[in-house]
């Protein structure tokens with residue numbers, strides 16, 4: 525029987541949504557953060573076990589400084605406002621990505637939220653922040669190569685399991701279902717190893733327009 529435990533979402537289209545309304549891109553990000561909050565609650569209520577959200581890619585660092593700063597502020601605001609709500613809803617907050625590149629105050633908010641929710645047993649919501657799949661794979665290769673060099677690992681013992689354990693997602697199941705909004709048909713450096721067998725769903729809806737109803741009906745479509 526097919527089961528849906530892990531959904532991963534590429535939340536895309538904030539900028540276009542705002543531009544279509546002649547508003548700055550930041551307006552789309554504000555609306556996008558609100559939608560993310562709703563979808564997290566919806567996923568928890570559905571009884572989903574894992575939700576991974578592509579919140580800030582390693583490529584997003586290349587955006588104009590003002591936009592990067594704005595996204596950072598939004599993330600920090602989200603964590604400060606939502607950590608206790610996540611705890612109350614029994615949602616465990618985790619991250620993947622090079623979070624050491626984030627401003628210190630955000631790193632502290634992340635650590636606080638992770639720590640606060642570490643005992644929660646409902647949904648795990650994982651924010652991919654400063655995340656890139658190619659970087660993740662290179663870092664896994666380096667870890668393995670160095671273990672081989674130090675004679676802690678035999679070349680013959682490198683297999684898929686061993687490799688998975690060297691990735692940032694170690695210990696979590698791979699996504700069953702990946703949803704991407706905004707009509708782009710690609711993975712954009714998101715969980716490329718982990719999505720080898722995932723089903724993919726692309727919708728033209730721009731992320732700020734995405735609703736709980738659309739999310740639940742897309743999740744239902746996974747079983748048909």
Ligand code: FPP
Nearest residue numbers: 536537538539540556557560579598599602
């Ligand atoms: C893509 O829109 C969106 C991102 C940069 C990542 C997702 C960020 C959010 C939903 C806001 C922050 C979220 C939280 C939870 C604090 P885009 O700017 O690439 O849109 P475009 O492709 O139309 O330009």
